[in-house]
Amino acid sequence: MQTQPRPLVKLEDLFSQQYCCNMEQLCNSLNYSAISIRRFLKQLGYFSSFTHNSKWYTLSSIPDFDKNGLWFYDRIGFSSHGNLNENIVFFINKSSRGLSAKQLAEILSIPCHAVLNHLYNSGAIDRFKSTSDFVYLSSADRRKKQQLMRLQSQQVTVSAPQELNPQTAVYVLVEYIKNPQSSFSELSKAVAKRQVIATPKAIARFFDKHDLKKTLL
Numbered sequence: 009m010q011t012q013p014r015p016l017v018k019l020e021d022l023f024s025q026q027y028c029c030n031m032e033q034l035c036n037s038l039n040y041s042a043i044s045i046r047r048f049l050k051q052l053g054y055f056s057s058f059t060h061n062s063k064w065y066t067l068s069s070i071p072d073f074d075k076n077g078l079w080f081y082d083r084i085g086f087s088s089h090g091n092l093n094e095n096i097v098f099f100i101n102k103s104s105r106g107l108s109a110k111q112l113a114e115i116l117s118i119p120c121h122a123v124l125n126h127l128y129n130s131g132a133i134d135r136f137k138s139t140s141d142f143v144y145l146s147s148a149d150r151r152k153k154q155q156l157m158r159l160q161s162q163q164v165t166v167s168a169p170q171e172l173n174p175q176t177a178v179y180v181l182v183e184y185i186k187n188p189q190s191s192f193s194e195l196s197k198a199v200a201k202r203q204v205i206a207t208p209k210a211i212a213r214f215f216d217k218h219d220l221k222k223t224l225l
């Protein structure tokens with residue numbers, strides 16, 4: 009039976025002692041260049057971390073992924089879904105109502121705001137302005153439509169009092185100025201076209217508070 013080349017054996021031995029290594033450690037331990045190390049890793053099968061700018065490596069046989077396809081070792085995160093960008097897109101597409109930056113940070117154990125802005129600007133994901141924060145959605149039209157419907161239904165059925173935040177209030181007022189005869193329900197639907205959630209009851213409370221208008225929902 010053919011045995012593995014010595015560098016591969018040394019690489020496996022190294023990872024058996026230390027589950028995660030960066031490229032500098034691998035090069036120094038095996039005395040090979042980074043190009044050669046990457047070739048050896050590819051032969052054995054490996055994952056690079058989705059945290060820490062993908063600078064950590066582990067062999068594909070090592071991670072014990074959880075139900076989300078994630079594995080952490082000493083705060084270094086590895087994923088069966090790829091790098092950080094790929095993970096964010098995966099979990100957003102998978103979610104039934106989209107995900108906020110806070111929810112994604114809870115799943116991935118890493119802040120995602122900067123990457124979310126990049127992915128949104130590049131068209132890889134979409135977003136919706138809810139009453140409290142941005143909710144990030146799939147960029148695929150059919151999936152996004154499903155997420156929006158569930159998200160809006162969830163917002164409407166929330167029993168706790170809802171208040172318009174300043175940015176949402178601006179969208180509502182713009183629609184009201186354009187169509188002053190609109191009911192609260194019509195204003196809610198109008199801002200929804202801008203991907204902003206404002207329920208009729210929340211709009212009614214806002215108008216009542218500022219003595220702007222009284223009408224049927």
